[in-house]
Amino acid sequence: MTWWKAKNRLLDLPWSHYDTAHVTFVPKNFTVDELRGAYDWLCRKVYGPEQIARRGLRSLGRYPLSKASKKIFGSFSTDYGYRRTYAYRNAL
Numbered sequence: 001m002t003w004w005k006a007k008n009r010l011l012d013l014p015w016s017h018y019d020t021a022h023v024t025f026v027p028k029n030f031t032v033d034e035l036r037g038a039y040d041w042l043c044r045k046v047y048g049p050e051q052i053a054r055r056g057l058r059s060l061g062r063y064p065l066s067k068a069s070k071k072i073f074g075s076f077s078t079d080y081g082y083r084r085t086y087a088y089r090n091a092l
Helices: 032-046 049-060 065-091
Strands: none
Touching: 049 065
């Protein structure tokens, strides 16, 4: 038996909830709601518009200006996708 099952720390949820939109584990030193709140705070900080722009511009700076038009989508799309996923998570 694994340690998280032995200590009743794994929540009994359907497998479809094992993603970033649901808390499935009971942390040792704080509550499930505190974990959810901390994750929400982190997502707001990491995937805020200012941080997305900063990472995207820094990524574009790694390429010669002649290739920037081809790299602009990739420089911003991943972060934008995560931001949309995070927004969906809060709509649940």
